[in-house]
Amino acid sequence: MANVTSRQNPLYKRIRRAIDEHADEIVIEGPKAVDDAIARGWKAIHVLHRDVDLSPALFDSLAETKTPQSVIGLFARPSFADLFSDRDRIVVALDAVQDPGNVGTIVRLAAAFDATGVVLLPGSADAYGPKAIRASVGAILTVPVVSMSREELLARDWPLFVADGSGKAIDPPSRGAVIVFGNEGGGVSHEIAECATKIAIPMTKKVESLNVAASAAILLARSYALRSWGRTPSSARAAKQR
Amino acid sequence: MANVTSRQNPLYKRIRRAIDEHADEIVIEGPKAVDDAIARGWKAIHVLHRDVDLSPALFDSLAETKTPQSVIGLFARPSFADLFSDRDRIVVALDAVQDPGNVGTIVRLAAAFDATGVVLLPGSADAYGPKAIRASVGAILTVPVVSMSREELLARDWPLFVADGSGKAIDPPSRGAVIVFGNEGGGVSHEIAECATKIAIPMTKKVESLNVAASAAILLARSYALRSWGRTPSSARAAKQR
Numbered sequence: 369m370a371n372v373t374s375r376q377n378p379l380y381k382r383i384r385r386a387i388d389e390h391a392d393e394i395v396i397e398g399p400k401a402v403d404d405a406i407a408r409g410w411k412a413i414h415v416l417h418r419d420v421d422l423s424p425a426l427f428d429s430l431a432e433t434k435t436p437q438s439v440i441g442l443f444a445r446p447s448f449a450d451l452f453s454d455r456d457r458i459v460v461a462l463d464a465v466q467d468p469g470n471v472g473t474i475v476r477l478a479a480a481f482d483a484t485g486v487v488l489l490p491g492s493a494d495a496y497g498p499k500a501i502r503a504s505v506g507a508i509l510t511v512p513v514v515s516m517s518r519e520e521l522l523a524r525d526w527p528l529f530v531a532d533g534s535g536k537a538i539d540p541p542s543r544g545a546v547i548v549f550g551n552e553g554g555g556v557s558h559e560i561a562e563c564a565t566k567i568a569i570p571m572t573k574k575v576e577s578l579n580v581a582a583s584a585a586i587l588l589a590r591s592y593a594l595r596s597w598g599r600t601p602s603s604a605r606a607a608k609q610r
Numbered sequence: 611m612a613n614v615t616s617r618q619n620p621l622y623k624r625i626r627r628a629i630d631e632h633a634d635e636i637v638i639e640g641p642k643a644v645d646d647a648i649a650r651g652w653k654a655i656h657v658l659h660r661d662v663d664l665s666p667a668l669f670d671s672l673a674e675t676k677t678p679q680s681v682i683g684l685f686a687r688p689s690f691a692d693l694f695s696d697r698d699r700i701v702v703a704l705d706a707v708q709d710p711g712n713v714g715t716i717v718r719l720a721a722a723f724d725a726t727g728v729v730l731l732p733g734s735a736d737a738y739g740p741k742a743i744r745a746s747v748g749a750i751l752t753v754p755v756v757s758m759s760r761e762e763l764l765a766r767d768w769p770l771f772v773a774d775g776s777g778k779a780i781d782p783p784s785r786g787a788v789i790v791f792g793n794e795g796g797g798v799s800h801e802i803a804e805c806a807t808k809i810a811i812p813m814t815k816k817v818e819s820l821n822v823a824a825s826a827a828i829l830l831a832r833s834y835a836l837r838s839w840g841r842t843p844s845s846a847r848a849a850k851q852r
Contacts, residue, residue, distance in 0.1 A: 477824060479816040510816050570835055574721040574752050578827070582719060585824035586831040593812055 370423040383430055383442055390496055394443050397431050397498050402441035408509045411444040432498040448512035451485040452524050455544040458483050458591055463560050464491030464551040465580060471495050472503025473581040478511050481592035485512030518559045528564035530556050531583040535566025540587040542594035547587055549580050612665040625672055625684055632738055636685050639673050639740050644683035650751045653686040674740040690754035693727040694766050697786040700725050700833055705802050706733030706793040707822060713737050714745025715823040720753050723834035727754030760801045770806035772798050773825040777808025782829040784836035789829055791822050
């Protein structure tokens, strides 16, 4: 019989709280994700197996996947260096990006294109939820993700850029700036929009807009390409000629 | 009472066949998508309302959405000019892209970045299914989508390009070429791979790969930017300097 069978059990309550709050502790689900987190140096507080450590009923009330092999891990939230200490890279911010698949996809893009990290502004989906972890294909374990209020972000006083068809068709910044991606329906919030430079991605009039993950792919890839040019002497020259 | 209540009804069978085969007739679902198709000049053969034209049970056996306001339209498949007649643009091909959301997203990108059209190779998801239409945000109604075998595509003898991390970090083609995107897990098929130039998208080693929709966004946006430069005298000069 499983060790823990009651919802009053302190460990059960602690896991529940970690899932709901993602404060100092984070729950990661599934054998592969838990193994990956440990392999990447995340500190496991407890690894719990269904029907061994937790009764099936309790386990299923915590986990999204309910297979017999399921496992959940309770981890200490990694502490990240200040995202704004590295002026040679860019920071990605998500302004109420609601879909966990989009959040995970953009975290993966942030890793691919060497952003310092991802700022989650209020209203964004949980980056550590199972759907976002899956969409990030493990990148969530390597990219610093930090929750912040809009006021805190603005107080950093870094240049902000947003993708917006009404802006100019300029290259995205390659360093020392924040690229903000907004809500799937409404775009970025008013507070962010009025402080940000708008970048239009050149496209036809056959579509009204791109989805947020596509915009992120295009701008972050371009930002990284420009940044990489700057590091290679011959390419740097070519970049300057443009 | 609804007009059609039997699965033996010829109209019911015809709609069923159109959903299964997408040959000469195509079924589009939902009031907005049906209205959009008509507005864009698609020829409606029948527009059928749930509980008016078709009994709820029959309607629900055909439609993915089962709300009382639901509607499905039977349309004549639009006939498209040959995608390979325009050497000034590019053609997108999907080589067993399985997820309908990815197919719809790439169709939307093809519209945004002015590809002549999209070739669906065997094993790709249905571009006219409800999920793909939704992901395309209506772009499916404006972009020619043509099913073709790999042999037929190769027989066109156009240069083929694929995104592949083992290739060189070169710019994508801007005209007179096919950019092929492959299966989510396995990439492009062997037949296509051995005839194609591999393009690596510059990225860090922190991720193994990008998802297919992100690769498509990056390459198609870049191809369009290069094509647009060629059309503007001053920018063309800048482009040549690179």
